[in-house]
Amino acid sequence: MSTSAAAAECQPAFTERDFRNALGQFATGVTVVTTVDAQGQPVGMTVSSFNSVSLDPALVLWSLGKHAGCFPAFAQASHYAIHVLASHHQELALQFARRGVDRFAGVAWHANAQGVPLLDDALATFECRARSQYAEGDHLILVGEVLACHHAAHPEPLLYHRGVMR
Numbered sequence: 001m002s003t004s005a006a007a008a009e010c011q012p013a014f015t016e017r018d019f020r021n022a023l024g025q026f027a028t029g030v031t032v033v034t035t036v037d038a039q040g041q042p043v044g045m046t047v048s049s050f051n052s053v054s055l056d057p058a059l060v061l062w063s064l065g066k067h068a069g070c071f072p073a074f075a076q077a078s079h080y081a082i083h084v085l086a087s088h089h090q091e092l093a094l095q096f097a098r099r100g101v102d103r104f105a106g107v108a109w110h111a112n113a114q115g116v117p118l119l120d121d122a123l124a125t126f127e128c129r130a131r132s133q134y135a136e137g138d139h140l141i142l143v144g145e146v147l148a149c150h151h152a153a154h155p156e157p158l159l160y161h162r163g164v165m166r
Contacts (some may be wrong), residue, residue: 013021021142027161028087032096033062034109034117035080037073042104042117045070046097048160049139050082058146060126063139069099073141079114082144085124090165092119112148123158124151 012019034044049063062082064074074080085093094102108120112127119125128144135141159166 004045005032013113024162027159030085030093030158030160030165031076032083032085032093032119032122033080034083034119035073035077036115036117037070038076040115042071042109043073044096044103044117045074046093047082050084053102053143058149059131059143060128060146061141063141065136066138066140071140074131074142077130079116079127079147080111080142080144081112081116081118082126082128083119084124084126084151085158086121086123086152087158087166089121091156093158122150122152125149 014022028048029050031047032044033047033048034042037043039044045064045068047062047064051061053059053061060082064071068074081124092107095101095107104117106111109117110120112118114127116127118127125148126144127144127148128146130142130158131145133140
């Protein structure tokens, strides 16, 4: 097989848009992940790529785009918190997704023992110690060891499906 034929065989038979549209068929929960930067300032972002990894030890993972503005803060963080949002948190999710704004403006939160911002009204919160990171493609996969978790009895989670939050 020629080099050009082998290279053509390795190319995906779909476009990036096809891939995004196919992934959009999978409904996910919506989270806000928070930490503090090197100057001790709160940092947060909306994330839909969150998953459990293990019950013993308690581990979770999430993915961070390498081009995200807060990439340096999360890539270097020793601790962070993952907040699962409820259906009434759509505006909160949008606020933490916006660029160039104070994402914590008007948001009720308090700091944990490590200084990590904890959102007061989350459906569930996972307080994590950074355990490992894996660079894959255009993202960094972060695995966190859950040090504490809390949950509330809100009726419905916020979902992301086909590019829309519901």
